[in-house]
Amino acid sequence: xxxxxxxxxxxxxxxxxxxxxxxxxxxxxxxxxxxxxxxxxxxxxxxxxxxxxxxxxxxxxxxxxxxxxxxxxxxxxxxxxxxxxxxxxxxxxxxxxxxxxxxxxxxxxxxxxxxxxxxxxxxxxxxxxxxxxxxxxxxxxxxxxxxxxxx
Numbered sequence: 001x002x003x004x005x006x007x008x009x010x011x012x013x014x015x016x017x018x019x020x021x022x023x024x025x026x027x028x029x030x031x032x033x034x035x036x037x038x039x040x041x042x043x044x045x046x047x048x049x050x051x052x053x054x055x056x057x058x059x060x061x062x063x064x065x066x067x068x069x070x071x072x073x074x075x076x077x078x079x080x081x082x083x084x085x086x087x088x089x090x091x092x093x094x095x096x097x098x099x100x101x102x103x104x105x106x107x108x109x110x111x112x113x114x115x116x117x118x119x120x121x122x123x124x125x126x127x128x129x130x131x132x133x134x135x136x137x138x139x140x141x142x143x144x145x146x147x148x149x150x151x
Contacts, residue, residue, distance in 0.1 A: 003038040004036065004037075004038060004043055007038065007041075007042065007043060008020075008023075008043075011071040012071065012073075014117075015071045015076060015117070016071075017117065018076060018114070018117035018120055019069070019071045019076055021120075021122060022069060022076060022078065022114075022120060022122065022125065023043070023069055025122045025123075025125050025126045025129070026045070026067060026069060026078075026125070026126075026129050028126065029125075029126040029127075029129040029130045030045050030067070030129055030130075031129075031130065031132070031133045031134060032133075032134070033047070033051060033133070033134035033135075034046065034047065034066055034067075034134060035047075035048045035063070037063070039062075039063070039065055039068065040065070040068065041070075042068045042069065042070040042077075042079075043068065043069055043070075044065050044066070044067065044068040044069075044079075045065075045066045045067045045068075046063035046064060046065050046066060047063055047064040047066060047134055047137065047138060048063055049061075049063050051134060051138070052064050052138050064137070064138070064141060065079075065081055066080075066081055066082060066132075066137055067079065067080050067081070067082075067129060072113075074115060075106070075113040075114055075115040076113070076114045076117075076120070077111050077112070077113055077114075078111070078112045078113075078114070078125065079110050079111050079112075080110055080112065080128065080129075081110050081137075081141075082131070082132040082137055082140065083109070083110050084109050084110050084144065085140065085143075085144035085147070086132075086140060089128075089131060089132070093124075093128055096121075096124055096127075097121065097124065100121045100123075100124050101119050101121050101124075102119065103116065103119045
């Protein structure tokens with residue numbers, strides 16, 4: 001059994017249905033070129049090193065993460081790295097979330113937390129996932145990295 005299978009079998013029963021539905025939405029909408037693997041202890045779509053050999057944080061052994069999905073004790077976490085430093089995408093997501101979900105958005109820099117499986121906006125997440133290609137993500141990451149190093 002590989003790490004991805006082990007992870008999926010370890011998800012608490014109260015989160016399983018929502019987790020697998022969210023994972024399916026991501027898989028169906030992720031642009032071509034991203035690869036699913038375990039990274040930081042959770043399933044993560046990454047830019048493979050063959051595509052971006054510089055790696056994450058200039059670690060040539062670590063692929064650039066894009067989207068991760070984790071089942072925590074009290075919520076599901078969707079980490080979308082493309083939201084960091086992309087004000088237009090972040091504003092779009094905030095506005096669409098307000099229109100589609102009756103509960104307040106629980107979000108950190110890149111982490112969207114869902115504590116109620118009944119209020120997960122699956123179609124909105126699918127649309128969010130589709131919005132950035134591998135090429136766009138690499139360009140955004142490189143630009144953001146250079147801008148944060150200057151500070």
